[in-house]
Amino acid sequence: MDGGSRKRRRGLLVTVIAGATIAAGTGIGLWATDTGPFRDAYCWGTWQEHGGPGLLGDEPFGEPGFERHSTESAPPAPGRPQATCTVEVAASDADDDDHGKVTLTYGAVPAGAEERRKWISDYLHGSATPLPDGVPGLVAGDRGMIVLPAACDADGRPVTVTMWSDDMVIGRPASVGRMLVDAANQLMKQAGCAPGEELRMTSPLVKLAEDSELANKPLCRIPGLTFTLDKTIHYREQVGTVGDGLQTCSAWYGTRNVVTQPGAQFVMAGEPRMAALFTGLPEGADKGLVRARCDGRETVFYGDVQPGLQGHGQPDDRRVFQNFVTSVSKRIGCGATGGETTR
Amino acid sequence: MTENAHGSDDTATGGDAAPGTASGHATEATATAAPPSRLRRLLRSRTARTATVAAVVGALLGAGTVAWRTDTLPLVSGHAPCWDSFDEDTMKGLFGDRETRVEEQVLENDGNARGMTWGECRITSYDGDRIRRRVNVDVHRLDGLYGTDGHRWPREFLTSWAVPLGEGLPGMASGERAWIALPEGCTGVVGEFEAAAVVDVSMGMGRDHPSAYEEEDRADLTRAVVAAANGVMRDFGCSGTYRTPDRLPAVPERGPVSATSFCGIKGLKRPAGTDKSLTWTRTNGDGGPVRVCEAGYESLGASIRLTTVVDRGLVDLFGKDVLKGGSGVDGPKGYGKVNATRAVYRARCQTGPVVFMVEQDRPLYDDAARLTRELLPAFVEAEAERIGCGPETVKGRTGRS
Missing domain, CATH: 2.60.120 (Jelly Rolls)
Known part of the structure; x- marks a missing residue:
């Protein structure tokens, strides 16, 4: 009992000190763009090393024996809407090739249709969860994206801040979200397009993207989204979110989480900044992009059937897309059919 | 609160999946089995401290009627019970100025119970020697496999007099019961044959009778359940906080039967x-x-x-x-x-x-x-x-x- 209470006393002392540290950090410290005396900062001062064990922990991921390196381009500026930065974590031991890299990007979404579709399939993937508190973006453990306000648009295309890693889990989706929000606020300031109020994310992620599963008929539980699936091929599907303003569905050929061949992607986006991601793509039911007014706002219905599933639609790919439009628009209570573009 | 949320982001990374983890999702295992970070330890010791103070004060007052006024606690002033989450307004709303006794468990995931329980907290207020009100806070995972939560829990918590909390909050409240699910971002995706991890708050019988419709009690329970959930998230090293809804829907009332709707x-x-x-x-x-x-x-x-x-x-x-x-x-x-x-x-x-x-x-x-x-x-x-x-x-x- 005596020993126990002594331990508690020490715990209390540590608590008080740490409490003060946390309080100080909460105020301005974490927001400051220039580094404190003992902390390294990365990506134009956006991210700061901290006491936790995540990517930016003073020991990366709380593991001893790792080092962090960073490279950065010039920061974005008015008239220069692009920037890239990487943070790399590698074992300090030269014999150990354990490493991971995160890339942070500021820039307009790709102009070319093919590149844009690839971008959409990466960042609106079914593994990604929408951010809360009205922040227009999605996050997963290894990627994330926020669409910036229209004031940041470049060449008529929306500008986004993205995070991406090919080879590691950056953190929990919520942590990736917070890193992204911090980056977006910082980079918008540097680019000279920051809104009056900073982006804020205080709520937790109530629901995460579902786990991927074997592809179903219909795909992603959407009536009419039916493809002939070759029994010998391992197709998977993943539902990211099904809401009034956003619905995502990805299908691919490959193993549990490794996409070896993209299959198809379907998105409904009513939230204006999300819908903006599709502007500039060719439109029409035959091209997999139609717009309709749903609940007073323009809503985008998007379908991209990639080589892995092309020609597998029942009865055909175009009808499958129309079914997608009809089924989803019925769910959210609007009468789009995909038969024609309603304006 | 908003600044604080960013501050607590550091805490969030405390539960981060390590590099090389196959899935991007934080799972139950990574959320609870990750090596305790310094911050997590600190948060734990803060809970422990409350318990310690409780023990000491309890000892001072002597066994039997172990009770004290909530606002006279040394050291924990500003910190209320149940994982440091109930502020003075919450306590006042539920118990007024009455003497209360707090019995609070440390939050630990019990693997022997299939990881279904974390801990409970019970606060009792007294009117002399008589119990005036007793509030139970329970942090547990509902059973989605054996059906053991398929009758009693819904009968108390999923009733026609329990309104949705609204504003995207995964919970409901009535005058005697309130519950809210912990966010999946904290405790992992709920898969098939699984159910949510919830924080629930109970007082009284939880049946269809007048005190189940008390609007003020309902508001107090709502504030309590949101605060408790936020305290639990903090204790788990998760980021983000639920916001107490500004207004709940009107208390549902019995109405005539429609023949066609x-x-x-x-x-x-x-x-x-x-x-x-x-x-x-x-x-x-x-x-x-x-x-x-x-x-x-x-x-x-x-x-x-x-x-x-x-x-x-x-x-x-x-x-x-x-x-x-x-x-x-x-x-x-x-x-x-x-x-x-x-x-x-x-x-x-x-x-x-x-x-x-x-x-x-x-x-x-x-x-x-x-x-x-x-x-x-x-x-x-x-x-x-x-x-x-x-x-x-x-x-x-x-x-x-």
Whole structure:
């Protein structure tokens, strides 16, 4: 009992000190763009090393024996809407090739249709969860994206801040979200397009993207989204979110989480900044992009059937897309059919 | 609060998956089994401290009536009980200025109990020696496999008098019960045969009687359950905080029975032969995790109950009923089971799995027999249409069920 209470006393002392540290950090410290005396900062001062064990922990991921390196381009500026930065974590031991890299990007979404579709399939993937508190973006453990306000648009295309890693889990989706929000606020300031109020994310992620599963008929539980699936091929599907303003569905050929061949992607986006991601793509039911007014706002219905599933639609790919439009628009209570573009 | 949320982000990374983890999702295991970070240890010791102070003060006052005024606690002033989450307003709302006794457990995930429990907290206020009010806070994972939470918990927490918290919050509240699910971002995706991890708050009996509709108590319980959930998230090293809703929907009241929109569901006819035996219906409200409509006779409690579970964290509370609860029914999107007191149908809707349930709690006076079996198909058809999961037709299985 005596020993126990002594331990508690020490715990209390540590608590008080740490409490003060946390309080100080909460105020301005974490927001400051220039580094404190003992902390390294990365990506134009956006991210700061901290006491936790995540990517930016003073020991990366709380593991001893790792080092962090960073490279950065010039920061974005008015008239220069692009920037890239990487943070790399590698074992300090030269014999150990354990490493991971995160890339942070500021820039307009790709102009070319093919590149844009690839971008959409990466960042609106079914593994990604929408951010809360009205922040227009999605996050997963290894990627994330926020669409910036229209004031940041470049060449008529929306500008986004993205995070991406090919080879590691950056953190929990919520942590990736917070890193992204911090980056977006910082980079918008540097680019000279920051809104009056900073982006804020205080709520937790109530629901995460579902786990991927074997592809179903219909795909992603959407009536009419039916493809002939070759029994010998391992197709998977993943539902990211099904809401009034956003619905995502990805299908691919490959193993549990490794996409070896993209299959198809379907998105409904009513939230204006999300819908903006599709502007500039060719439109029409035959091209997999139609717009309709749903609940007073323009809503985008998007379908991209990639080589892995092309020609597998029942009865055909175009009808499958129309079914997608009809089924989803019925769910959210609007009468789009995909038969024609309603304006 | 907003600045604080960013501050707590560091805490969030405390539970981060290590590099090389296969899935991007934080799972239960990574959330709770990750090596405790410094911050997490600190948060724990803060809880421990509250407990220590409680013990010391308890010792000073002596056993028997271990009680003290909440506002006279040394050291913890500004910190209220239950994982440092109840502020003074919450305590005052629930207990006024009365003396309270707090019995608070350290939050630990018990693997021996399939990881279903974390801890409980009980606060009792006294009027002299008499218990005035007792509030229980329970942090646990609901059972989505064995069906052990399929009856009592819904009967207390998923009632026609418990309104949705609204504003995207995964919870409900009444005058004696409130619950909120912990975010999946904190405790992991709820998969099949699983149910949500929840924080629930109870006081009183939790049945259909006047104190269940007390609006002020409901507001106090709502504040308490949101605060407790935030305290639990912090203790778990998760980021983000729920915001207490500004206003809850009006307290649901019993109203007349509609012949063509039974329970407010367009196209659903009042069950045949219930003209005399059902005189009222009451619905907790749309847009929440669970919609519950009850119908009954005069001043008596509910005779029948129509429940729609759209929150995937609660769907499998009834998973055992869906698989083993009686004779089989089928439809294009799902399947279910029917018995004399409960008919359950589980469909794959766009939003995810949805459970439609018809229950009969007591016999009707005009003896509408087999009500559950008769009502289920009509209920599913109309309700599926309403929630964007139609068209759906349910048929009884022929032959072996």
